[in-house]
Amino acid sequence: MAASACGAESAWTACPVENTGTEVTIGASQTRPGRDPLEGNGRQPPSTSVPINPGCTDPLDRCDILYEVELLREVTLNDLASFAPQAPPLTGQPTGVAIVGMPANFVVDADTHTVTGELFDLPVSVRFTPVSYLFVHGDGTAREAPTGGATWEELGQPQFSATATSHAYGSRGTFTAHAAVRYSAAVDFGNGWAAVPGILELSTGAYAVDVLEVRTALVERTCVEDPGGPGC
DSSP, X not given: OHHHHHHSXXXXXXXXXXXXXXXXXXXXXXXXXXXXTTTTTTOOOOOOSOOOOGGGOOTTSOSSSOOOOOOOOOOOGGGGGGGOOOOOOEEEESTTEEETTSEEEEEEOOOOEEEEEEETTEEEEEEEEEEEEEEEOSSSOEEEESSOOOOHHHHTOOTTOOOTTEEEOSSOEEEEEEEEEXXXXXXXXXXXXXXXXXXXXXXXXOEEEEEEOOOOOOOSXXXXXXXXXXXX
């Protein structure tokens, strides 16, 4: 009787079968005109909301959320012109004087320079680090060094000792020397330092050197003892 009711094309719409191991129970539900076909069978009606796009279910790859990303253009050395450090001075030993054939010691005291400000309307920190030095002696020669040098006193060396930044002039005269300090640059907009392509080169002011010759002569007293003596 139950089997014929489920097989008939009538108002019966479902024939659930339950097997308990000792008996088989066949049930049925009936659809009546004007009633919800799911009424009485414990099932919930389908949701009327719009289904989620299957491609948007990954919480890490959501295509239903819009993001606005603003990219900064690449920072150049020209952008950092207002942040650049002042060129340090060039000094020498002995001060303003050199002896033909003997080392004159040149020193540039340049340090890492960090400054804050605004760039592209954003707060930024800018760092300049000296990476090399070019000493131009004014007699047609130049010398590159990894540091700005140090005084003889700082090095613990006697006067007229050769150093990594010294130069011996070959003739007497007045020469104008200068040095170029080369800096690398980096910027930090709050998420770490980023290097800026290129090298910033700053030139020191001019430094005049009077190169003299030393001649040996026998005198009665030293210049300290007789400041008006020959050669004093």
